[in-house]
Structures are given as structure tokens and as C-alpha cells.
Amino acid sequence: MVVNRDGPILVEGPVEVVDEDGTTTRSDRFVTAICTCRRSRTHPWCDTSHRRRKPAVEPSRSGPDDRERPTGEEGPRP
Incomplete structure (x- = not known):
């Protein structure tokens, strides 16, 4: 028997x-x-x-420009 972490058990x-x-x-x-x-x-x-399951989200290591913008704000980020 083989147990796959993100998949089936193979027997x-x-x-x-x-x-x-x-x-x-x-x-x-x-x-x-x-x-x-x-x-x-x-x-x-x-x-x-x-296989269709979305991978777990890893913590962001990016800077302040990658934070979520408030609703209604449009256009490119500064």
C-alpha cells in the first residue's frame, strides 16, 4: 500500500x-x-x-504594494 499525501491510497x-x-x-x-x-x-x-483542489495559500512575503485595495478603488497601483 502506498499513501500519497495529496492523492489516493494505492493498493x-x-x-x-x-x-x-x-x-x-x-x-x-x-x-x-x-x-x-x-x-x-x-x-x-x-x-x-x-487534482482540481486549489493548493493551500502560502503566507505572503511581499511588500506593502501587494496588500488588498479597498473596495471602489480603481486604476493601477502607485
Whole structure:
């Protein structure tokens, strides 16, 4: 099993997943990607929906010109 920080869990061989409601789903693929973001339309299998998630915003290291302007102010920044 391989756990990807921002992606699915990859499991080798045939896989059976038991959902919270007791439903069992099976995959006979050589490697199966199990969704961890819960955005997949084919849950519990990954459909790469995690790729559409926006990356976390990093703290700004820029100067005062990069601050947000008040509403209604138009035109280029000084």
C-alpha cells in the first residue's frame, strides 16, 4: 500500500472496500487507487478529483504594494 499525501491510497492486487453503510465494493485491477478526498464521483475509487483542489495559500512575503485595495478603488497601483 502506498499513501500519497495529496492523492489516493494505492493498493496492489484485488481489493475489497467496505463502506460505512456496509456496502462491499471490489476491484480486480493490478493497482487500485482508493479516494481519500471524498470528491470522487466513483467513490471509493479515485477519479483524480483531488487534482482540481486549489493548493493551500502560502503566507505572503511581499511588500506593502501587494496588500488588498479597498473596495471602489480603481486604476493601477502607485
